[in-house]
Amino acid sequence: MPRPLTVVHTSDVHLDSRDTDAATDGFRSRAERAFSGVVDATLEENADLLLIAGDLFDNNRVDDSNIGFVYRQFERVRCPVVMLPGNHDVHDEASVWNRFDFDEAGEHVHGLMSHAGDRVVLEEIGACVWGRAMAEHAPENYPLVGTPERQDRYWNIGMAHGQVVERRVGQGSSPITRDEIRTSGFDYLALGHIHVWGDHSEGDTIAVYSGSPVAHFAGAAGGHVAVVDLCAANGVRVRSRRVSSWERTMERSSGGFPF
């Protein structure tokens, strides 16, 4: 059996340096501060793997300083990082991901950039991570079609950016059905797109939306990451860890008056 792993899972950071309304303590935006909090959580949890399940960038026109910010944050991370594009940073010809230099980001940083599905095998931690980059956020985009055979010597981890639905009805974009989750073969499925926590586990697959780590995108309860413990004896257990809150803004804008 693969060895126990701790995974930090985030999504929907929506980095964009033009969002400067909370520029304090060296960060240009709430999203930058929250993403730094994601890295802090990864270090404090002594995580083996960091997953970013789409919409790391708010749009494909963000300037290169946003990419530079991500490189500098990844310099702090010791464990492997695996990223999937979302619908805001969709992997098309104009994609921000075409400007992202994986060599500069470091050997530990991986992107799942194939529209047919991509798998990264991380021998050092006994995990393989699969995901399908979206070329277009459309009803015809099926994030969980084409999942690979299970590899029994590894933890089988999936990533998908889209909307969990009962069935495809031809309207919602990037649908992920409950049947697809149940038959995916993944031990853990890292979901992105929804900005608040949501457990969509089916069958033997634990599937969770971490929600955005940015409090102002996630809601009054604050911004969170998912911390996932995978252990052969105990199975897969997930907890939500808060990485940002509204308090800092409230202190500034209202002198600490309780929200």
Ligand SMILES: [Mn+2]
């Ligand atoms: Mn999204």
